[in-house]
Amino acid sequence: MRKVIIAGLVGAVILIAITGIFVIKKGTRDKKIENLLKEAQINFLKNDLLKAKEFYKEAILNLENAEKLKEIQKKLEEINIKILFSPMLDECSIKYVVKSNDALVKIAKKFNTTVNLIKRANNLKSDVIRPGQELKVNTCKFSLVVDKSQNLLFLKRKGELIKTYLVSTGKNNSTPTGKFKIVNKLINPTWFKTGAVIPADSPENILGSRWMGLDIKGYGIHGTNKPDKLGRQITMGCIRMNNKDVEELFDIIPLGIEVTIVD
Structure with a gap:
Protein backbone atom coordinates (compact mmCIF):
# COMPACT_ATOMS: atom_id res chain seq x y z
CA MET A 1 0.00 0.00 0.00
CA ARG A 2 2.83 2.33 0.92
CA LYS A 3 4.57 1.59 -2.40
CA VAL A 4 1.38 2.38 -4.26
CA ILE A 5 1.04 5.73 -2.46
CA ILE A 6 4.68 6.62 -3.15
CA ALA A 7 4.32 5.65 -6.82
CA GLY A 8 1.20 7.79 -7.03
CA LEU A 9 2.96 10.76 -5.48
CA VAL A 10 5.91 10.38 -7.85
CA GLY A 11 3.53 10.22 -10.80
CA ALA A 12 1.73 13.34 -9.61
CA VAL A 13 5.01 15.22 -9.19
CA ILE A 14 6.11 14.22 -12.69
CA LEU A 15 2.74 15.29 -14.13
CA ILE A 16 2.93 18.66 -12.36
CA ALA A 17 6.48 19.16 -13.61
CA ILE A 18 5.52 18.32 -17.19
CA THR A 19 2.47 20.60 -16.99
CA GLY A 20 4.63 23.40 -15.59
CA ILE A 21 7.15 23.03 -18.39
CA PHE A 22 4.32 23.10 -20.95
CA VAL A 23 2.83 26.26 -19.42
CA ILE A 24 6.24 27.96 -19.38
CA LYS A 25 6.89 26.99 -23.00
CA LYS A 26 3.43 28.19 -24.05
CA GLY A 27 3.93 31.46 -22.20
CA THR A 28 7.33 31.94 -23.82
CA ARG A 29 5.89 31.18 -27.26
CA ASP A 30 2.95 33.55 -26.74
CA LYS A 31 5.34 36.33 -25.72
CA LYS A 32 7.49 35.65 -28.78
CA ILE A 33 4.45 35.85 -31.06
CA GLU A 34 3.32 39.07 -29.39
CA ASN A 35 6.75 40.65 -29.98
CA LEU A 36 6.86 39.45 -33.60
CA LEU A 37 3.43 40.93 -34.35
CA LYS A 38 4.40 44.18 -32.65
CA GLU A 39 7.55 44.46 -34.78
CA ALA A 40 5.57 43.58 -37.90
CA GLN A 41 3.06 46.37 -37.23
CA ILE A 42 5.81 48.91 -36.48
CA ASN A 43 7.55 48.14 -39.77
CA PHE A 44 4.25 48.12 -41.66
CA LEU A 45 3.47 51.63 -40.41
CA LYS A 46 6.98 52.73 -41.44
CA ASN A 47 6.23 51.25 -44.90
CA ASP A 48 9.15 48.84 -44.49
CA LEU A 49 7.01 46.10 -45.98
CA LEU A 50 9.80 43.59 -46.54
CA LYS A 51 10.70 43.58 -42.84
CA ALA A 52 7.04 43.50 -41.81
CA LYS A 53 6.54 40.49 -44.08
CA GLU A 54 9.39 38.56 -42.44
CA PHE A 55 8.04 39.22 -38.94
CA TYR A 56 4.54 38.08 -39.97
CA LYS A 57 5.94 34.94 -41.62
CA GLU A 58 7.85 34.01 -38.47
CA ALA A 59 4.77 34.66 -36.33
CA ILE A 60 2.73 32.30 -38.52
CA LEU A 61 5.31 29.53 -37.98
CA ASN A 62 4.74 29.81 -34.21
CA LEU A 63 0.96 30.26 -34.19
CA GLU A 64 -1.40 27.44 -33.23
CA ASN A 65 -4.68 29.36 -32.90
CA ALA A 66 -6.57 28.85 -36.17
CA GLU A 67 -8.49 32.15 -36.06
CA LYS A 68 -5.37 34.17 -35.25
CA LEU A 69 -3.49 32.33 -37.99
CA LYS A 70 -6.19 33.28 -40.50
CA GLU A 71 -6.04 36.91 -39.39
CA ILE A 72 -2.25 37.14 -39.71
CA GLN A 73 -2.26 35.32 -43.06
CA LYS A 74 -4.69 37.96 -44.38
CA LYS A 75 -2.31 40.75 -43.27
CA LEU A 76 0.61 38.94 -44.88
CA GLU A 77 -1.30 38.66 -48.17
CA GLU A 78 -2.14 42.37 -48.02
CA ILE A 79 1.58 43.11 -47.73
CA ASN A 80 2.40 40.71 -50.58
CA ILE A 81 0.12 42.62 -52.95
CA LYS A 82 1.41 46.01 -51.78
CA ILE A 83 4.99 44.90 -52.51
CA LEU A 84 3.99 43.41 -55.86
CA PHE A 85 2.33 46.66 -56.98
CA SER A 86 5.11 48.95 -55.72
CA PRO A 87 8.64 49.84 -56.93
CA MET A 88 10.02 47.96 -53.89
CA LEU A 89 12.47 45.26 -55.01
CA ASP A 90 12.34 41.77 -53.49
CA GLU A 91 13.91 38.40 -54.28
CA CYS A 92 11.52 37.93 -57.20
CA SER A 93 12.18 41.21 -59.00
CA ILE A 94 15.00 43.16 -60.61
CA LYS A 95 15.75 46.75 -61.54
CA TYR A 96 15.69 46.82 -65.34
CA VAL A 97 17.26 49.72 -67.24
CA VAL A 98 15.29 50.57 -70.38
CA LYS A 99 17.29 50.31 -73.60
CA SER A 100 16.83 51.99 -76.98
CA ASN A 101 13.94 50.48 -78.94
CA ASP A 102 12.53 48.88 -75.79
CA ALA A 103 8.77 48.72 -75.25
CA LEU A 104 6.75 47.46 -72.31
CA VAL A 105 5.40 44.58 -74.40
CA LYS A 106 8.94 43.54 -75.31
CA ILE A 107 10.15 43.72 -71.69
CA ALA A 108 7.11 41.82 -70.41
CA LYS A 109 7.66 39.05 -72.97
CA LYS A 110 11.37 38.80 -72.12
CA PHE A 111 10.68 38.23 -68.41
CA ASN A 112 7.39 36.32 -68.82
CA THR A 113 5.37 38.93 -66.98
CA THR A 114 2.59 41.35 -67.97
CA VAL A 115 2.58 44.94 -69.17
CA ASN A 116 -0.01 45.81 -66.54
CA LEU A 117 2.10 44.41 -63.70
CA ILE A 118 5.11 46.45 -64.86
CA LYS A 119 2.92 49.56 -65.06
CA ARG A 120 1.35 49.06 -61.64
CA ALA A 121 4.69 48.26 -59.97
CA ASN A 122 6.26 51.42 -61.38
CA ASN A 123 3.24 53.76 -61.15
CA LEU A 124 3.18 54.25 -64.93
CA LYS A 125 0.14 56.02 -66.35
CA SER A 126 0.92 55.14 -69.98
CA ASP A 127 2.95 52.69 -72.06
CA VAL A 128 5.53 55.37 -72.89
CA ILE A 129 9.03 54.62 -71.54
CA ARG A 130 12.43 56.18 -72.27
CA PRO A 131 16.00 54.82 -72.54
CA GLY A 132 17.80 54.89 -69.20
CA GLN A 133 14.58 54.67 -67.21
CA GLU A 134 14.70 52.16 -64.34
CA LEU A 135 11.81 49.74 -63.96
CA LYS A 136 10.98 47.09 -61.40
CA VAL A 137 10.28 43.84 -63.27
CA ASN A 138 8.99 40.58 -61.78
CA THR A 139 11.20 37.58 -62.63
CA CYS A 140 9.58 34.67 -60.75
CA LYS A 141 6.94 32.30 -62.08
Whole structure:
Protein backbone atom coordinates (compact mmCIF):
# COMPACT_ATOMS: atom_id res chain seq x y z
CA MET A 1 0.00 0.00 0.00
CA ARG A 2 2.83 2.33 0.92
CA LYS A 3 4.57 1.59 -2.40
CA VAL A 4 1.38 2.38 -4.26
CA ILE A 5 1.04 5.73 -2.46
CA ILE A 6 4.68 6.62 -3.15
CA ALA A 7 4.32 5.65 -6.82
CA GLY A 8 1.20 7.79 -7.03
CA LEU A 9 2.96 10.76 -5.48
CA VAL A 10 5.91 10.38 -7.85
CA GLY A 11 3.53 10.22 -10.80
CA ALA A 12 1.73 13.34 -9.61
CA VAL A 13 5.01 15.22 -9.19
CA ILE A 14 6.11 14.22 -12.69
CA LEU A 15 2.74 15.29 -14.13
CA ILE A 16 2.93 18.66 -12.36
CA ALA A 17 6.48 19.16 -13.61
CA ILE A 18 5.52 18.32 -17.19
CA THR A 19 2.47 20.60 -16.99
CA GLY A 20 4.63 23.40 -15.59
CA ILE A 21 7.15 23.03 -18.39
CA PHE A 22 4.32 23.10 -20.95
CA VAL A 23 2.83 26.26 -19.42
CA ILE A 24 6.24 27.96 -19.38
CA LYS A 25 6.89 26.99 -23.00
CA LYS A 26 3.43 28.19 -24.05
CA GLY A 27 3.93 31.46 -22.20
CA THR A 28 7.33 31.94 -23.82
CA ARG A 29 5.89 31.18 -27.26
CA ASP A 30 2.95 33.55 -26.74
CA LYS A 31 5.34 36.33 -25.72
CA LYS A 32 7.49 35.65 -28.78
CA ILE A 33 4.45 35.85 -31.06
CA GLU A 34 3.32 39.07 -29.39
CA ASN A 35 6.75 40.65 -29.98
CA LEU A 36 6.86 39.45 -33.60
CA LEU A 37 3.43 40.93 -34.35
CA LYS A 38 4.40 44.18 -32.65
CA GLU A 39 7.55 44.46 -34.78
CA ALA A 40 5.57 43.58 -37.90
CA GLN A 41 3.06 46.37 -37.23
CA ILE A 42 5.81 48.91 -36.48
CA ASN A 43 7.55 48.14 -39.77
CA PHE A 44 4.25 48.12 -41.66
CA LEU A 45 3.47 51.63 -40.41
CA LYS A 46 6.98 52.73 -41.44
CA ASN A 47 6.23 51.25 -44.90
CA ASP A 48 9.15 48.84 -44.49
CA LEU A 49 7.01 46.10 -45.98
CA LEU A 50 9.80 43.59 -46.54
CA LYS A 51 10.70 43.58 -42.84
CA ALA A 52 7.04 43.50 -41.81
CA LYS A 53 6.54 40.49 -44.08
CA GLU A 54 9.39 38.56 -42.44
CA PHE A 55 8.04 39.22 -38.94
CA TYR A 56 4.54 38.08 -39.97
CA LYS A 57 5.94 34.94 -41.62
CA GLU A 58 7.85 34.01 -38.47
CA ALA A 59 4.77 34.66 -36.33
CA ILE A 60 2.73 32.30 -38.52
CA LEU A 61 5.31 29.53 -37.98
CA ASN A 62 4.74 29.81 -34.21
CA LEU A 63 0.96 30.26 -34.19
CA GLU A 64 -1.40 27.44 -33.23
CA ASN A 65 -4.68 29.36 -32.90
CA ALA A 66 -6.57 28.85 -36.17
CA GLU A 67 -8.49 32.15 -36.06
CA LYS A 68 -5.37 34.17 -35.25
CA LEU A 69 -3.49 32.33 -37.99
CA LYS A 70 -6.19 33.28 -40.50
CA GLU A 71 -6.04 36.91 -39.39
CA ILE A 72 -2.25 37.14 -39.71
CA GLN A 73 -2.26 35.32 -43.06
CA LYS A 74 -4.69 37.96 -44.38
CA LYS A 75 -2.31 40.75 -43.27
CA LEU A 76 0.61 38.94 -44.88
CA GLU A 77 -1.30 38.66 -48.17
CA GLU A 78 -2.14 42.37 -48.02
CA ILE A 79 1.58 43.11 -47.73
CA ASN A 80 2.40 40.71 -50.58
CA ILE A 81 0.12 42.62 -52.95
CA LYS A 82 1.41 46.01 -51.78
CA ILE A 83 4.99 44.90 -52.51
CA LEU A 84 3.99 43.41 -55.86
CA PHE A 85 2.33 46.66 -56.98
CA SER A 86 5.11 48.95 -55.72
CA PRO A 87 8.64 49.84 -56.93
CA MET A 88 10.02 47.96 -53.89
CA LEU A 89 12.47 45.26 -55.01
CA ASP A 90 12.34 41.77 -53.49
CA GLU A 91 13.91 38.40 -54.28
CA CYS A 92 11.52 37.93 -57.20
CA SER A 93 12.18 41.21 -59.00
CA ILE A 94 15.00 43.16 -60.61
CA LYS A 95 15.75 46.75 -61.54
CA TYR A 96 15.69 46.82 -65.34
CA VAL A 97 17.26 49.72 -67.24
CA VAL A 98 15.29 50.57 -70.38
CA LYS A 99 17.29 50.31 -73.60
CA SER A 100 16.83 51.99 -76.98
CA ASN A 101 13.94 50.48 -78.94
CA ASP A 102 12.53 48.88 -75.79
CA ALA A 103 8.77 48.72 -75.25
CA LEU A 104 6.75 47.46 -72.31
CA VAL A 105 5.40 44.58 -74.40
CA LYS A 106 8.94 43.54 -75.31
CA ILE A 107 10.15 43.72 -71.69
CA ALA A 108 7.11 41.82 -70.41
CA LYS A 109 7.66 39.05 -72.97
CA LYS A 110 11.37 38.80 -72.12
CA PHE A 111 10.68 38.23 -68.41
CA ASN A 112 7.39 36.32 -68.82
CA THR A 113 5.37 38.93 -66.98
CA THR A 114 2.59 41.35 -67.97
CA VAL A 115 2.58 44.94 -69.17
CA ASN A 116 -0.01 45.81 -66.54
CA LEU A 117 2.10 44.41 -63.70
CA ILE A 118 5.11 46.45 -64.86
CA LYS A 119 2.92 49.56 -65.06
CA ARG A 120 1.35 49.06 -61.64
CA ALA A 121 4.69 48.26 -59.97
CA ASN A 122 6.26 51.42 -61.38
CA ASN A 123 3.24 53.76 -61.15
CA LEU A 124 3.18 54.25 -64.93
CA LYS A 125 0.14 56.02 -66.35
CA SER A 126 0.92 55.14 -69.98
CA ASP A 127 2.95 52.69 -72.06
CA VAL A 128 5.53 55.37 -72.89
CA ILE A 129 9.03 54.62 -71.54
CA ARG A 130 12.43 56.18 -72.27
CA PRO A 131 16.00 54.82 -72.54
CA GLY A 132 17.80 54.89 -69.20
CA GLN A 133 14.58 54.67 -67.21
CA GLU A 134 14.70 52.16 -64.34
CA LEU A 135 11.81 49.74 -63.96
CA LYS A 136 10.98 47.09 -61.40
CA VAL A 137 10.28 43.84 -63.27
CA ASN A 138 8.99 40.58 -61.78
CA THR A 139 11.20 37.58 -62.63
CA CYS A 140 9.58 34.67 -60.75
CA LYS A 141 6.94 32.30 -62.08
CA PHE A 142 3.34 32.52 -60.89
CA SER A 143 0.93 29.61 -60.58
CA LEU A 144 -2.67 29.12 -59.48
CA VAL A 145 -4.31 26.43 -57.36
CA VAL A 146 -8.10 26.14 -57.18
CA ASP A 147 -9.59 24.12 -54.31
CA LYS A 148 -13.15 23.16 -55.22
CA SER A 149 -14.05 21.92 -51.74
CA GLN A 150 -13.22 25.31 -50.20
CA ASN A 151 -14.11 27.45 -53.24
CA LEU A 152 -10.77 29.21 -52.93
CA LEU A 153 -8.17 30.22 -55.51
CA PHE A 154 -4.55 30.52 -54.37
CA LEU A 155 -2.11 32.76 -56.23
CA LYS A 156 1.43 31.49 -55.77
CA ARG A 157 4.82 32.77 -56.88
CA LYS A 158 7.84 30.49 -56.79
CA GLY A 159 5.81 28.23 -54.50
CA GLU A 160 5.00 31.01 -51.99
CA LEU A 161 1.36 31.86 -51.30
CA ILE A 162 0.81 35.46 -52.39
CA LYS A 163 -2.96 35.84 -52.04
CA THR A 164 -6.13 33.82 -51.48
CA TYR A 165 -9.31 34.65 -53.41
CA LEU A 166 -12.89 33.53 -52.75
CA VAL A 167 -14.43 31.96 -55.88
CA SER A 168 -17.36 29.91 -57.08
CA THR A 169 -16.91 26.61 -58.90
CA GLY A 170 -19.14 24.28 -60.90
CA LYS A 171 -22.37 22.79 -59.62
CA ASN A 172 -22.59 18.99 -59.58
CA ASN A 173 -18.78 18.85 -59.47
CA SER A 174 -18.63 20.12 -63.09
CA THR A 175 -15.34 22.03 -62.76
CA PRO A 176 -12.65 19.71 -64.18
CA THR A 177 -9.69 18.70 -62.02
CA GLY A 178 -6.07 18.42 -63.11
CA LYS A 179 -3.31 20.66 -64.41
CA PHE A 180 -4.12 23.28 -67.06
CA LYS A 181 -2.65 26.45 -68.56
CA ILE A 182 -3.98 29.95 -69.20
CA VAL A 183 -4.16 30.25 -73.00
CA ASN A 184 -6.11 33.48 -73.58
CA LYS A 185 -7.07 36.66 -71.73
CA LEU A 186 -9.92 39.05 -72.55
CA ILE A 187 -11.06 42.39 -71.16
CA ASN A 188 -14.86 42.87 -70.98
CA PRO A 189 -15.60 39.54 -72.69
CA THR A 190 -18.68 38.84 -74.77
CA TRP A 191 -20.68 35.83 -73.55
CA PHE A 192 -21.54 33.43 -76.35
CA LYS A 193 -24.52 31.80 -74.71
CA THR A 194 -26.28 28.93 -76.47
CA GLY A 195 -28.55 30.59 -79.01
CA ALA A 196 -27.52 34.14 -78.11
CA VAL A 197 -24.63 36.60 -77.98
CA ILE A 198 -24.58 38.65 -74.77
CA PRO A 199 -22.43 41.82 -75.05
CA ALA A 200 -20.02 42.86 -72.31
CA ASP A 201 -22.14 45.78 -71.10
CA SER A 202 -25.30 43.70 -70.69
CA PRO A 203 -26.46 43.00 -67.10
CA GLU A 204 -27.16 39.45 -68.32
CA ASN A 205 -23.49 38.82 -69.11
CA ILE A 206 -22.31 36.39 -66.41
CA LEU A 207 -18.61 36.67 -67.33
CA GLY A 208 -17.99 39.98 -65.59
CA SER A 209 -15.08 42.23 -66.52
CA ARG A 210 -12.33 39.69 -67.32
CA TRP A 211 -11.83 36.24 -68.86
CA MET A 212 -8.77 33.98 -68.57
CA GLY A 213 -9.32 30.85 -70.63
CA LEU A 214 -7.92 27.42 -69.82
CA ASP A 215 -6.55 24.95 -72.34
CA ILE A 216 -9.76 22.93 -72.06
CA LYS A 217 -12.49 24.29 -74.32
CA GLY A 218 -15.23 26.31 -72.67
CA TYR A 219 -13.60 26.60 -69.26
CA GLY A 220 -11.87 29.56 -67.69
CA ILE A 221 -11.57 32.02 -64.83
CA HIS A 222 -13.87 35.04 -65.08
CA GLY A 223 -15.63 37.81 -63.20
CA THR A 224 -19.29 37.91 -62.20
CA ASN A 225 -22.44 39.99 -62.22
CA LYS A 226 -23.53 38.24 -58.99
CA PRO A 227 -20.78 38.78 -56.38
CA ASP A 228 -23.16 37.74 -53.57
CA LYS A 229 -23.10 34.17 -54.93
CA LEU A 230 -19.36 33.62 -54.43
CA GLY A 231 -18.17 30.77 -52.23
CA ARG A 232 -20.63 28.26 -53.70
CA GLN A 233 -20.57 25.49 -56.28
CA ILE A 234 -23.08 27.04 -58.65
CA THR A 235 -21.36 27.78 -61.99
CA MET A 236 -21.55 25.83 -65.24
CA GLY A 237 -17.98 24.65 -64.61
CA CYS A 238 -15.94 27.83 -64.80
CA ILE A 239 -14.19 29.53 -61.88
CA ARG A 240 -16.01 32.73 -60.97
CA MET A 241 -14.43 35.66 -59.09
CA ASN A 242 -15.39 39.08 -57.82
CA ASN A 243 -14.73 41.62 -60.62
CA LYS A 244 -12.23 43.58 -58.53
CA ASP A 245 -10.32 40.37 -57.74
CA VAL A 246 -10.34 39.04 -61.29
CA GLU A 247 -9.07 42.39 -62.60
CA GLU A 248 -6.21 42.28 -60.08
CA LEU A 249 -5.34 38.69 -61.02
CA PHE A 250 -5.61 39.51 -64.73
CA ASP A 251 -2.94 42.21 -64.33
CA ILE A 252 -0.60 39.86 -62.47
CA ILE A 253 -0.52 36.58 -64.37
CA PRO A 254 0.85 36.11 -67.91
CA LEU A 255 -0.29 33.60 -70.50
CA GLY A 256 0.99 30.06 -70.09
CA ILE A 257 0.99 29.83 -66.30
CA GLU A 258 -0.06 26.57 -64.67
CA VAL A 259 -3.48 26.22 -63.05
CA THR A 260 -4.01 23.21 -60.78
CA ILE A 261 -7.61 22.36 -59.87
CA VAL A 262 -8.26 19.92 -57.02
CA ASP A 263 -11.38 18.48 -55.39
